[in-house]
Amino acid sequence: xxxxxxxxxxxxxxxxxxxxEVFAIIVGIRYSKDLVLVLLVNLLTNPAAVLCYYxxxxxxxxxxxxxxxxxxxxAVIIExxxxxxxxxxxxxxxxxxxxxxxxxxxxxxILNAIF
Amino acid sequence: xxxxxxxxxxxVLVMCFLAVIWNFxxxxxxxxxxxxDSFYEKERENCVYVNRAYYANGEKGYVTAYKNPESNxxxxxxxxxxxxxxxxxxxxxxxxxxxxxxxxDGSEKNGWxxxxxxxxxxxxxxxxxxxxxxxxxxxGSFDPDSCxxxxxxxxxxxxxxxxxxxxxxxxxxxxxxxxxxxxxDEGRQWAYIGYYMGRCGWVCLSxxxxxxxxxxxxxxxxxxxxxxPDKSPAVRNGLWLFIGLAVGIIIVSMVLVKVFYGxxxxxxxx
Numbered sequence: 271x272x273x274x275x276x277x278x279x280x281x282x283x284x285x286x287x288x289x290x291e292v293f294a295i296i297v298g299i300r301y302s303k304d305l306v307l308v309l310l311v312n313l314l315t316n317p318a319a320v321l322c323y324y325x326x327x328x329x330x331x332x333x334x335x336x337x338x339x340x341x342x343x344x345a346v347i348i349e350x351x352x353x354x355x356x357x358x359x360x361x362x363x364x365x366x367x368x369x370x371x372x373x374x375x376x377x378x379x380i381l382n383a384i385f
Numbered sequence: 386x387x388x389x390x391x392x393x394x395x396x397v398l399v400m401c402f403l404a405v406i407w408n409f410x411x412x413x414x415x416x417x418x419x420x421x422d423s424f425y426e427k428e429r430e431n432c433v434y435v436n437r438a439y440y441a442n443g444e445k446g447y448v449t450a451y452k453n454p455e456s457n458x459x460x461x462x463x464x465x466x467x468x469x470x471x472x473x474x475x476x477x478x479x480x481x482x483x484x485x486x487x488x489x490d491g492s493e494k495n496g497w498x499x500x501x502x503x504x505x506x507x508x509x510x511x512x513x514x515x516x517x518x519x520x521x522x523x524x525g526s527f528d529p530d531s532c533x534x535x536x537x538x539x540x541x542x543x544x545x546x547x548x549x550x551x552x553x554x555x556x557x558x559x560x561x562x563x564x565x566x567x568x569x570d571e572g573r574q575w576a577y578i579g580y581y582m583g584r585c586g587w588v589c590l591s592x593x594x595x596x597x598x599x600x601x602x603x604x605x606x607x608x609x610x611x612x613x614p615d616k617s618p619a620v621r622n623g624l625w626l627f628i629g630l631a632v633g634i635i636i637v638s639m640v641l642v643k644v645f646y647g648x649x650x651x652x653x654x655x
Contacts, residue, residue: 279627279631310641317635324619356642
């Protein structure tokens with residue numbers, strides 16, 4: 271079972287952090303502390319989001335996408351709040367959070383569709 | 386430069402939006418519905434279409450559906466006696482047969498179950514296995530003019546399941562083509578339709594409109610009493626370890642943010 275859990279957590283977290291860091295650089299964030307903040311904020315939200323989705327998927331009989339969307343919304347809000355409070359160079363923290371999460375969420379869906 | 390970057394980001398976001406839309410498109414077979422399952426898509430050539438109903442009959446009193454035949458990740462449990470609908474069967478390297486089933490709870494989840502832990506529900510296939518030697522070629526005796534407006538189509542002679550109805554007005558287009566016939570123990574004549582306007586099954590030529598024909602009760606051997614598993618699939622998959630790891634990572638992250646960023650306010654504007 272451990273062989274199934276660690277890849278689930280690791281791949282999701284690793285991919286999310288990579289995509290959001292790249293997105294941060296693309297949109298012009300160069301302040302190193304803010305780039306580290308993106309990493310830490312995703313460490314905070316991604317495992318929790320994966321865990322919530324995992325538990326809800328087992329115990330609630332609903333379409334998978336319907337479960338993912340409210341979880342992602344909660345992650346977007348939490349990340350936005352952290353960026354607003356702690357980021358030095360992210361001018362629009364909630365817009366950044368929404369865009370970064372759409373990118374990571376959508377990329378995950380594309381990869382799921384391909385593989 | 387900024388406009389170029391913006392258009393790149395926009396292109397990626399559009400792709401992500403399309404990916405979300407794609408998730409609503411799940412039927413891509415011509416006629417046969419295919420499951421959205423990564424293992425099935427990888428092994429499609431090695432899967433046989435069955436589309437058959439079974440009863441769960443596991444030794445422990447329940448049957449577990451797994452993520453795929455090569456995984457120990459439990460997806461759901463079915464207590465013995467519950468219906469399990471199998472669309473395709475895959476045989477693994479050790480010769481065990483696995484069937485893929487979709488859960489009828491609106492979740493669109495799939496799982497793989499061992500066929501050995503299921504009992505096939507008595508259906509048209511089972512009836513043919515038992516009575517094939519008694520089938521004779523269709524003799525052309527069906528007379529649509531002597532029937533009423535509605536003809537009942539049964540799963541098999543003696544079944545309680547009606548698979549469809551034929552209406553007299555449909556015969557104006559073309560008549561049903563019967564494949565073979567069978568005479569039951571009470572002398573009733575039956576004929577089988579492979580396909581007619583989306584319907585297939587058996588018509589009782591002796592009494593085609595009767596919806597209350599006698600039902601033959603099927604006795605199943607080797608039924609194992611149902612019982613609930615001790616632990617849920619989530620717990621068996623290591624839920625507590627998962628929770629521990631996630632909580633640990635969250636706490637460490639919160640502490641690190643608090644320590645290194647403290648009560649920092651936004652000072653830099655780029």
